[in-house]
């Protein structure tokens with residue numbers, strides 16, 4: 218039976234990946250910073266088959282020995298942990314860059330040490346998008362990289378952290394005997410399994426409640442489709458290099474207007490191009506389904522007012 222370790226198992230995306238792995242019969246190791254923190258990680262223990270096939274390990278990304286202990290006996294590692302800040306970060310070096318960059322190096326070193334065969338590193342669309350040289354109106358594919366100096370100049374430290382970590386992960390694979398695949402997801406939407414709200418769900422909620430009203434272009438993907446993509450590139454022996462994972466793009470005002478009408482047609486532009494992943498066999502659900510399920514989840518969690526018709530929770 219295959220044994221896989223997921224880093225940051227209690228997080229928004231990682232929780233769905235753990236659930237998917239369990240449903241496919243995997244033995245799953247999950248790293249968390251505090252296995253006793255029921256508020257953050259209690260939901261993992263309630264997943265179907267978790268009692269028999271999920272084992273949690275205490276590990277910070279900056280602790281190489283703890284990572285080695287978690288990876289021992291695993292064929293694969295899905296490296297998902299990385300800080301995702303909600304707002305201004307006072308000390309980007311300590312809060313973002315070190316855990317993302319040194320953390321990824323530690324993960325890869327620990328994989329080599331414990332003879333893991335394949336690693337999937339979850340990067341970000343923000344390692345693709347901040348490229349002022351890219352021709353306007355041309356979809357960005359895997360050859361497009363965020364310009365690190367440009368990202369630093371506009372203090373986009375999250376993008377800097379993800380871009381450097383991803384470049385180094387792919388370089389590592391060229392040097393050492395380890396297969397490394399990276400996945401660059403768009404902004405992730407869809408229901409949460411965890412009980413504490415993550416930064417990007419909070420961002421979505423702030424658009425739903427009209428707390429934020431900017432009109433940024435946002436490529437989107439559903440968390441369940443992303444989980445399938447992560448497992449697809451892990452399992453498929455043909456997967457190579459970098460994969461963009463994005464369903465469609467919307468300007469946020471347009472997206473909020475769409476939410477109001479709960480549209481039915483499959484639409485949206487493509488800012489990030491996922492052809493490489495689609496060719497590998499990935500597919501994604503209509504955005505309508507993501508919106509309906511997210512709103513239901515936010516209502517159940519008490520984050521949106523229940524019982525009122527959905528558009529009344531929005532001001533636009």
Ligand SMILES: NC(=O)c1ccc[n+]([C@@H]2O[C@H](COP(=O)([O-])OP(=O)(O)OC[C@H]3O[C@@H](n4cnc5c(N)ncnc54)[C@H](OP(=O)(O)O)[C@@H]3O)[C@@H](O)[C@H]2O)c1
Nearest residue numbers: 225228229230250277278298299300316341404405415417
């Ligand atoms: N959400 C999105 O829209 C989006 C889009 C593109 C890429 N991504 C990437 O997807 C991954 C997961 O993001 P998410 O949205 O699921 O965020 P999340 O719920 O905040 O999960 C982040 C996870 O990283 C862990 N972590 C942070 N710093 C750590 C450290 N020093 N040591 C160990 N664990 C650490 C957190 O652990 P604690 O619970 O202990 O804090 C948490 O489990 C990240 O790599 C992110 O860059 C997310």
